[in-house]
Amino acid sequence: MKSISIDIETFSSVNLQKSGVYRYAESEDFEILLFGYSVDGGEVQVVDLARGEKIPQEIISALTDDSVIKWAFNTQFERICLSKWIGLPTGTYLSPKSWHCTMIWAATLGLPLSLEGVGAVLGLEKQKLSEGKNLIKYFCIPCSPTKTNGGRTRNLPHHDIEKWEMFISYNKRDVESEMAIQNKLSKFPVSKTEWQNYHLDQIINDRGINLDMDFVKQAISCDEKFKIENMEKAKEITGLENPNSPAQLKDWLLEQGMETDSLSKAVVSELLVNADGEIHEALSIRQQLAKSSVKKYTAMENAVCSDSRARGLIQFYGANRTGRYSGRLIQVQNLPQNHLRDLKQARDLVKLGNFIALDLLYDSIPNVLSELIRTAFIPKSGCRFIVADFSAIEARVIAWLAGEQWRMDVFANGGDIYCASASQMFNVPVEKNGINGHLRQKGKQAELACIAHDSLVLTDKGLVPIQDITIKHKLWDGEDWVKHDGVICRGEKEVLTYEGLTATKDHLVWVEGKSRPIQFGEAATSKAHLIQTGNGRRAIWLGENNKCTEEMECKDESLLCPNTMHRLSQYTVAKFKQLKIWKIKRLPEMLSTKEYTFVATEKTYCRKAALRESKGKELPFIWGKGYKIQFSLSSQCRNMDIGKCRKCTPRFRDGQDRQQWKLRRGQYSFCSKKYKSSQQKNISNPRFQTRKLALCKKCCYKDDIQWHDKRRNYKRSRNGSYRTEKELETNPSKVRVYDILNAGKNHRFTVSNVLVHNCGYGGSVGALKAMGAIQMGLTEEELQPLVNAWRKSNPNIVRLWWDVDKAVKSSIKERTITTSQGINFIYQSGILFIRLPSGRRLAYVKPLIGENRFGGESVTYEGVGGTKKWERIESYGPKFVENIVQAISRDILAEAMLRLASHGFEIVMHVHDEVVLEVPVAKSSIEEVCRIMSETPTWAKGLILNADGYECEFYRKD
Structure with missing residues (x-):
């Protein structure tokens, strides 16, 4: 016997999704119901343990024989459950060294992390049976006692023989599907090194971490x-x-x-x-x-298990495009x-x-x-935590990969990369708090990844604080739910609040009337309206029940005006909001939810005009205090300057509708039921043109205005603007700030009800704005020269972006192997492989050359997208470089953990580029740990690594 493929069906009263397999298998009522297996690819056998059948002794022996390779889809589940079944105590499990996981194999090729998903993508002849979920719900979890079922809390085989026979078939099919996946993937085996990384991951998960x-x-x-x-x-x-x-x-x-x-x-x-x-x-x-x-x-x-340790917190190859680890259960990758x-x-x-x-x-x-x-999280008795992480790992990797020697020299000499960057960009010496010290900020800005704010992000799970966002959450980018690559904390920075958004003033936001994002500070000072979810007039989400606009408008149709005001843009309806302390005093009150609305027209004796029935779905844009609005009083248009109320000219006569008050104060002058004109001589009867309508209310009750109307004035109104740019800029506050990496193909997400840019690779002016350029004292005029200076001082990195772009496209077009900076791009069997210096390969399924939204060439491939569905995903050179850099950084961490383990260190947890070790008191030191971590891999000659660390009696961020 060389190998055995296994799939089991189990029962436990513990919730598997909430508690994980380690706690699940600890339950007193845990039981293996069915044991399906195949020896060396032979016919699948199913042992009906629930009805008294026995597993053959040679199969039981094979479970503990490391010379026999055990295969399963998500082997962790089978291995831990079988450990419990053969009687091993909590904390002791079958060795993972001889267990290979088909799920991990699939993940290395960019495939989904589910048996059903992989089977569908590969087009297996024998796919997972769709009836399985109902059968699992019936036999594998407790049932609610009812009169019909006699008050029982569990369904046994004899309660439904037909279902049980189907369950046996389901178990058999799972083994067959798993074996079919092995056959399909046999051309692309997982390397020995990667199986070693996987086995260490399983050891770390088995060990767990102690909880107080x-x-x-x-x-x-x-x-x-x-x-x-x-x-x-x-x-x-x-x-x-x-x-x-x-x-x-x-x-x-x-x-x-x-x-x-x-x-x-x-x-x-x-x-x-x-x-x-x-x-x-x-x-x-x-x-x-x-x-x-x-x-x-x-x-x-x-x-937590019975020994106070939490296990199964890390998912190997959780991010299957880079191979990075992800969190499970407690989500240690995303702790506050x-x-x-x-x-x-x-x-x-x-x-x-x-x-x-x-x-x-x-x-x-x-x-x-x-x-x-x-x-x-605390160490076990007699131990302390040693926490160590890599310093600027991705910045070091990209400099090494691109051959940017001056940057590598800075890292090698322990220099300040911000000063060095500024010095390189401006060709002058720069010292922190010394000569040309003011330029360090510009160098720092050019080096930083991104910043953002600490606020609520719209996800498919509801509104979630940005610091609590995990890669499980899908974000709303204005058009679709999209995936992302996680949250980055950028420390404390000054922020301002405008239209409900709290962010650094440099952050990119979308505003009405602009096709491209602008700086948040610019939006605030110019009184521009922030767009809630994008420019595309696509369905947006609002309210607490995630109802889209089309659904909401059916109910709120009577509140909507289908006609537009002159010069006022139309956007999809978002939400109505009342600001208690401020009322619109230049226009009739809008959209009262308590009274009907009427069209304001100039009619003799203030007669009402019927409002035609609306079929539209859009709400005209309503401007705030101080804006000019043009009303057409005949066939022509004329400005009504609300800063200076002008008398009507004789041409328009001097009748009842003459403006006697400034619209900024006092009562409403248009058809207000509370105001009667005292003068009526020369009566005329001009009307507003059809597409220039205003609304007025029946009587003063409550003000309902659009959510984005926030105490500001149209900047063209000389007298209406009561807040200056300086006033906005002198009232910032300092808070912890965050950003989100790579939120979908549009690189944006919704936070505090508005659409903002995220951070990513590429280094454009827009990226600098999102990275904090203006917040750090740079002016708008300096940004493009700064981008040019950075690119000029980092020519090899810039060249790398587009060399990779060219290599990827050439490999796809010519179905051949191309090379750039020691990275191989290989097209094989409908997959684009990127071979890293470590030897590991990134996989992009069914790549194609297409056209992007700007009319240029782009690369697309199939993968699990933002909707968690298999779909086509767009990419380009800098994005591929980002994946490559992150993947190499992951390989460095994985190899460092192997070295630490070989030195006898017990890793209990790792978070991003940080490892947490449980070390006996008075044994080893921070210096030893950092020295081991900083060793350069043999495949990365010339890469300068550095690690820093600290000791603690409980886990914390230093």
């Missing part, structure tokens, strides 16, 4: 106590039976004079700006109760940062259950609990 469960339980208790107390407080303030109910709270807010159509996190944050008194307190409580990051404590409680100076004190208070002191000492208990999440 006393602290975790107290944190959960503190959170629950906080929620109960605040719910009672909210009931006292509002008098509501359930103040956590959005419907009830919205009604209460309306009674207090604040109307809102949503109580999402983003909207609540906006409402809090202008709220005070009990309204502010009620909204603050709701905001605190909605804190989601503390749910990680519950995830810990769900995943800690910034509390007295971190240990706060932790001790929580662990002791001293919630009163915690409440007295800290402003926000949820925020404290969030920052303490990392500290729940």
Whole structure:
């Protein structure tokens, strides 16, 4: 016997998705129901363990024989479950060394991480049976007791013999499908080194990491106590039976004079700006109760095993285009940062259950609990953590790969890359806080990746704080749900808030009337309206139930005006919002939800004019305070300057509709039911033209205006602009900022209800803006010269981008092998392979040369896209370079972990480019760990690596 292919079906009362396989198999009622197997590719056999059949002894022996290769799709599940079945104690599992995973094999070729998905893409003759989900639900998880089923909590084979026979067939088919995948992929075997990396990953997952469960339980208790107390407080303030109910709270807010159509996190944050008194307190409580990051404590409680260790937290090859690792269960790849100076004190208070002191000492208990999440990970008794990570690993890799020697020299000499970059760009010496020190900022800007803000991102799971975004979340880019490559924290930077968005003023945003994004600061100072989800007039998402515009407009049709105002752009309806402290005093009040709207026309004795029935789906753009609006009083148009109210000329006569008040103050002059004109002599009856309509309300009740109308004036109005650019720029605040890598093909996502750019590769002016150029003191005029200077000083990196682009296209067109900078591009059997210096290959399935949205050539390939569906994905040179750099960085980390393991270090966790080691007290040192990590791989001659680290008694960010 050389190999055996295995698939099992199991039962456990523990939720597999929430708790993972390690905790799942620990359950007292855990049981293997069916054991399907094939020896050396022979006929598939199924052992019906649930009905008393026995697994042959030679098969049981093979499970512990490392000379026999065991195959399965997601072998971790079979290996851990069988470890429990043969009686191994918690923490001891079958050695992973002789287990090979078909799922990982598929991932190395860019295929989906599901048996069903791989089978569909490969077009297998024997694919996974679709009935499987229902059968698993019936036999593999507890059932609810009912009168019909006699009150039982579990379905056994004899409860439905027909289903059970189908289940046996399902189990057999899974083994057949797994074997068919092996045959299909046999031309592209996984390297021995990569199997070694996989086996080390399994050892790390088996080892797990210790959790301070006393602290975790107290944190959960503190959170629950906080929620109960605040719910009672909210009931006292509002008098509501359930103040956590959005419907009830919205009604209460309306009674207090604040109307809102949503109580999402983003909207609540906006409402809090202008709220005070009990309204502010009620909204603050709701905001605190909605804190989601503390749910990680519950995830810990769900995943922890009986020995207080959490296992299965890392997914090998989770990002299958680069091979990088990803998180599972607790999501250690995306833990909140800690910034509390007295971190240990706060932790001790929580662990002791001293919630009163915690409440007295800290402003926000949820925020404290969030920052303490990392500290729940502790070393076992007699050990401490040594945490080490690579320094600027991707910057070093791209410099080495491109042969940018001056950058490598800086790293080799331990120099300041920002000063060196500025010196290279401007041909003068630059020293930090010394000669030409002011240029360091420009060098720094050219080197940084990107920045962003700490706010709520629209995902397929709802609104999520940017720091809590994981690669599992799909982001809304204005057109579709897209994937991304994770969140980057950029430290503390100055931000400003405008139209509900809080961001650095350099960040790129989309505004109405512009086809390309502009700087956030420019948008704010020019009073431009931020676009919620894009320019394309595609369906947007709004409200708490993710209803698209088309659905909402059916209900709100009576509130919409199909006609346009002169010079005012039309955009898809987003949401209506009332600002309590400010009213539009130059136009009739808009879109009252309590009263009907009418067309304002100049008719004798102020008669009403019928509004034609609307079939449109778009709301005309409504400008804010101080904007000029043109009304046509006859066949011609004329400006109505609201800064200086001019008298009507004799040509337009001097009748009842003469403007007697400035529109900036006072009552409404158009058809207001509360105003009667006292003068009526020369009566004329001109009308507004059909496409120049205004709305007025029946009586003054509440103001409903568009969500983006935020106390600003049209910049062409000389007298209407009451806030200057300088005033905006002198009121920033400093907060932690983040950005998201590569959000879909359009490189954008929705945050705080508006569309913003993300960070990525390429180095254009737009990238510099998104990276913080203006925020760091650079002017708009300096950006293009700065880009040119950076590119001029880094010619090899720029050349690398487009050499790779050319090599990829040549390989696809000519079906051949091309080479650039030591990277091989190979077209084989309908797959583009990029062979890295380590020997590992990145795979792009069915590549084609197509045309991009700008009319140029682009490369597309098939893969799992932003919708988690198999689809065609677009790429280009700089993006391929990004994948290559990240993949090489991953290989460096993987090899460093192999070296650490060979030196006897026990890795309990790794996050991005950081490793966490559990080391006995007084054994080894930070210096030894960093030295081992900094060793250059044999395949990366000339690459300068460096690692830094620290020791800690509980996990934290140094």
